[in-house]
Amino acid sequence: MHRRRFLHASAAALAALASPPSLRAQLRPRILRLSGPWASVSFPLLWMAERAEFGSLAERIEFLPWRDPDELRLIALEGRADFIAMPSNVAATLYNRGLMLRLQCISAWGLLYLVSRRPSLDRLADLGDEELGVPFRGDMPEIVLTQLAAAQGVEARRELRLRYLASPLDAVQLLLSRRLDHALLAEPAVSMVLARSRSGIVSLFAPELYRTLDLQQAWADAGLGPARLPQAGIVAVGAAVDDGGLCAEFAQAHARALGECMAAPQDCGAIVARRSGRLDAAAVADSLGHSRLEAVNAAQARPELEAFLGRLLAHRPGLIGGRLPESGFYSG
Known part of the structure; x- marks a missing residue:
C-alpha cells in the first residue's frame, strides 16, 4: 500500500496543517462519526461529542456505541463510523482481512x-x-x-x-x-x-x-512484560484513512479530550452517565483512577503492540488474523 496512498495522505495532511484556521473550518466535514464501547477507552470520544470546543473537527460530532465485538465488526465493515475505539487484536484482524483502516493510537493500557x-x-x-x-x-x-x-x-x-x-x-x-x-x-x-x-x-x-x-x-x-498492555485504541476507517488533515486534527483533539477527562473526572462521569443512560456518574469518575489511559500514537506504540500481538500469534494466530500487521496498519 502503498507508497501511493502514503504520499497522498502525507500531502493531504501537510495541506490541511498549512491552511489557515478559517479555511480549515470551511473544509470541515458536516458530521464526524465516532464509535466505541461503554468503557473507559470511549470516554474521550464522548467528551468530544459533548463539548462545543471540539466543533472545529466537524459541524456535528456523533457517537455510536457498540455493545459487543460482533456489532463492532459490523459497524467497521459497513463504514458507519470514521473513528472507532476497539481492541487492538480486532483492529489487527480487520486490517489483515483487507478492511481499509489505520491505527491512530493505543489509549487503553490497562482496564x-x-x-x-x-x-x-x-x-x-x-x-x-x-x-x-x-x-x-x-x-x-x-x-x-x-x-x-x-x-x-x-x-x-x-x-x-x-x-x-x-x-x-x-x-x-x-x-x-x-x-x-x-x-x-x-x-x-x-x-x-x-x-x-x-x-x-x-x-x-x-x-x-x-x-x-x-x-x-x-x-x-508472571514475567510477561510491564504492567501495561496495549489493549485498545482508536482506528480511522474508510475515507478517514486517507484524510491526513482530519487524522492529524483528530489525534490532537483526542489527546486533549483524554487529558481533560482525566483532569475533570466528575465532569467526565456526568457526560458518560447522561449519554449512556446506564452507567453511574460517580462510578465513571472513580474508574478513571483505576484506568491506565494514555494516548500513544501508533508509531510510538508499535514496539509494545507488536510484542503483545506476537504473543497472541504464537498462541493462536486467528486472534490477530494470522500475521502481524504490516507498516500500513500504523499511522505516522
Whole structure:
C-alpha cells in the first residue's frame, strides 16, 4: 500500500496543517462519526461529542456505541463510523482481512480486573471449582486471562470453570444477585459493581465485593512484560484513512479530550452517565483512577503492540488474523 496512498495522505495532511484556521473550518466535514464501547477507552470520544470546543473537527460530532465485538465488526465493515475505539487484536484482524483502516493510537493500557467475593487472590488456580464470569468469549478479556493463566501453569478453558457472558452488565447483575462469585471485568464496570454493592437498597442483599486482582500487575508478576498492555485504541476507517488533515486534527483533539477527562473526572462521569443512560456518574469518575489511559500514537506504540500481538500469534494466530500487521496498519 502503498507508497501511493502514503504520499497522498502525507500531502493531504501537510495541506490541511498549512491552511489557515478559517479555511480549515470551511473544509470541515458536516458530521464526524465516532464509535466505541461503554468503557473507559470511549470516554474521550464522548467528551468530544459533548463539548462545543471540539466543533472545529466537524459541524456535528456523533457517537455510536457498540455493545459487543460482533456489532463492532459490523459497524467497521459497513463504514458507519470514521473513528472507532476497539481492541487492538480486532483492529489487527480487520486490517489483515483487507478492511481499509489505520491505527491512530493505543489509549487503553490497562482496564482489566478480577472482581470477587474474596478480598485477595494470588493465583487464578486458587479459584478452584468456583465459576468465573467472562464477558465476550474469545475477545480481549479472555485473551489476557488465557495468556496470564498459561504463564501461571493453568490451562484456562480446561482447568478454570469459566462462565461466558454476553456483556459486562450481565456479570454485574449476577454478582449483585449472588449468582456469581467472581468476574473478569474492565473499567468502568468494575467501579460500578463495587459502588452498587455498597449503596442503597442493593447493599442490603448484595455480597461484599472486592477488586481482587489487577490483571496488568499480575501480567508483570508472571514475567510477561510491564504492567501495561496495549489493549485498545482508536482506528480511522474508510475515507478517514486517507484524510491526513482530519487524522492529524483528530489525534490532537483526542489527546486533549483524554487529558481533560482525566483532569475533570466528575465532569467526565456526568457526560458518560447522561449519554449512556446506564452507567453511574460517580462510578465513571472513580474508574478513571483505576484506568491506565494514555494516548500513544501508533508509531510510538508499535514496539509494545507488536510484542503483545506476537504473543497472541504464537498462541493462536486467528486472534490477530494470522500475521502481524504490516507498516500500513500504523499511522505516522
